[in-house]
Amino acid sequence: MPLRLLLIDDHALFRSGIGMVLSAGLGAIDISEAASIEQALHSPEDEVELILLDVQLQGLNGLDGIASLKRRWPTARIVMVSAVQDGQVIRNAFKRGADGFICKAEAPARMLELVSQALLGEQLPGHDDLSDDALDTSPKLTPRQYEVLDLLCQGLSNKMIGRRLNLSENTVRGHVQATLAALQVSSRSEAAFVARRRGLVS
Structure with missing residues (x-):
């Protein structure tokens, strides 16, 4: 049985791109897509191993949608995906039950590595230390x-x-x-x- 992954992102181009990267790199994987939390909750999938969830979505945002997704798929791991590494957002995601956080700016190979770790049930980097210092993502500008x-x-x-x-x-x-x-x-x-x-x- 292929692993089932649900990708929730309101940018069709990103869904298509990451879908191709994951399909090529992971092989036996069944990827479903949704443009919103509402659309995802109407998915016919009974079981999902991993949910890649964008933070910024139209309608219900990713952070607020974590609880609903966990009720729908209690055993699924939820990994947040965002273009912005904001320490407060990352902390809120973990506190609400997310299992990981991936920046969209990651190279495809690194993103593939992190998704593979999540599918295997491994803990992603950053989850075990939620201190302000560990999540200090302030840009280093002159x-x-x-x-x-x-x-x-x-x-x-x-x-x-x-x-x-x-x-x-x-x-x-x-x-x-x-x-x-x-x-x-x-x-x-x-x-x-x-x-x-x-x-x-x-």
Whole structure:
């Protein structure tokens, strides 16, 4: 019997991509998909070994949906998946009964490794230490990068940021790329969203 995995994420492209990675890497696995908690609860699957659950969902979010999913599939392991590694979110996920947390920014090989561990019932990294220090995911930005981030969040282009800070456009571009990497995001708009949400800019 193939292992049954339920993937709950409202981004069809992510579901498709991770589904291909897992199918290619794990072999005998049956993957079901849902775009929301509500849709997942109507799944015909009687048994599920693992649920990969996005934190940010339309309607009922992932954290609030953990209890309902556990009532529907009491023996399933639930691993949260998110593009943002927020310490408070991770703590809340574990406190509500999640068995693990995987960042969407992980390389496919690493994500495959973590999912394999979860399917085997192994404890994922981070679950055994919920201290503030262990989950301190504050980005390591330089003072200059904080200045660039602040102006980026105001919608300024690299050229305009350079004028404000008396830097060359190439230098600003380097700071922007380093800042995106530190925040674990891939776009300026996502960086602005994460920065505001985490209180990194006023």
